[in-house]
Amino acid sequence: MDSQRNQILARQWVTAQSVIAGYLHAQLGDFQQVEEVLQSTAAAAVRKVDEYDPERPFLPWVMGIAHYEVLMFRRRLARDRCVFDNEVVERLTSRYQTMAPQLRAMEQSLAECLDQLPARSRQVVDLRYREGLKPRQIAEHLNHSGDAVRSLLKRALQLLRDCLVNRDSITEGGAE
């Protein structure tokens, strides 16, 4: 393996991986499957590194590999149920590439926006993502109804989205 290409590949991957993971999640909807396909995508990228032209943008190249790996993954599982049809997958592929700078910017501001979340919103976000609980389990833990937890989560994500995309400050009063 060409050592310089290997080095470039590793660095490019570091900066692109969250966008690739998001792209895979948009198609698979399940993080266990995302991890599996992400790893096979990385392995394929290493195998194909000699085909990569470092003078061309990395993301379209690796997303092409990721797209193929999704197809192979579904074939292996004999899993033909797909949420989105081919036309939507193509639109997702194209739009993910053009939105990559915005998505990376979101990544950089996430910690700051999380810190601005009201305490109650932050608690349900922690339970959902840090502890990996489903809304039903959060409801049991907090002794709330499932609908109340889903509403809290939806609101918390909306606040984070507004903070990340529009740079809106999160204010305690407007949160819940």
Next chain:
Amino acid sequence: MSMHDDLMQAFIDQTLSVDEADTLNRNLRDDDEALEQFIVLNHLHTLLHERMHTVQGSGFIIQEQTPSPMLSDSVKPSPKRWGSLLAAAVLALAATAWFFLPHENPAPNPVIDHQQSQPVALLTNLDDAVFIDTPTPPAIGGELPPGELRLKSGRAQVMFKSGAVVDLIGPAEFYMVGPNHGRLTAGVFEAFVPEPARGFTIDLPHAMRIIDLGTRFRIDMADGADHRMRVTEGTVQLIWPNGQRTLTAGYQCVLRPDGPGDAVPVKILAMKPNDTRGPLSTTTTALTPDSAPAAADNDNAWGFSAANEQAQLGAGSFEVDALAGQVWVARNDLGENPPRLTTVIAGLDDARRYNIYVYYITHTLQHWQLRAGRTGDVNKSLIVCDDSGAQLASGGNSDELRLRRRRVLTDAVPAAGSISIDIDDAGMTYREDVRGFYKGIGIEISDKHADSPTPADQTPPETRGANS
């Protein structure tokens, strides 16, 4: 909350019914705004999962964590050792898993913690590396526990669990303390620290410590020379017994036993294409007459823009300020194919070697690029200057513009006090999203001694990799 919001939330919660999936599919197919909203929410969901989910239900997880006191045992996800993820010992798989490691703040002291027996890094590359006192040299893809790497010569690249990538250039002595923490006692060290590895810490002699805040930096502690560090991108924090300081991109300082010296600009002299302000000068001409600002931009000539693009890139750093003024523009998107430019750098010292850079502007959504290389060097193709160059500034109405710098010559020897660089556009006559924006030349005195062997004139590219 709209119906579309509800559908997106159901997708994330994996509770979509077949009918709801059809509706969401239709929304994403027919409505651009709905598609963007979906991508943003899905990405937020992915980032939250990736950043926060540090115990192993999903398999993204790799490191053990103190259990949350909030949860009863019945709802705690079961831990999974990250070593099992790496069983294949394939570099790619290992690297992938490592990128998803949780990111720790540095320990207050460089002591090895309870994870001493666990690997903290991965050897990702070797280049003519010769190790000292290592009966079994590590292999590429191998895991590295806390401990010392003593490199007699060559280069070794290590990726920490945090995702920080370190290049050691021998002779060097480097100690891996923890998953985001190392100690350098000798040698040359280059670090690339992606945002998730923010907090990457390097201890130096004399109780000096560097905490990286997401950047790229280099430390030179070679024998027989001043020890120094410089920051190429981002910001680092320097801490020593009597004080602390931040050092930002474009600055360097000497590292002394009593603390760092003053921060001074990294010695890349930024010059406009035609610049006669100092002892060095640049003169730029086109191979065919092309000196007057073009009235129309589809005349196969370089045009000049003094406002718009570069005016929006702001000011502040010494390099950006030095380049303020006209930008040379090639409009391939209008079908132009302007001639190759030649920039002659005069006033150089023939006894020295120089690294030469090109400054240019790129666009986040379009392919703005140049090609550059030494004039008359028919054996080497021109280097493509595109999104891979180091970013110096950003701006534009939608933050779409990037001022970048890319090294095009390394250790170049002047001839009669000058070096000549060719600059060309993308080399195609038409493509709707291709343009070229040339801002100037950067000149740096090489670290190589004047009597070093044959110059390389090669281009270890100063790449950042992705769009910033």
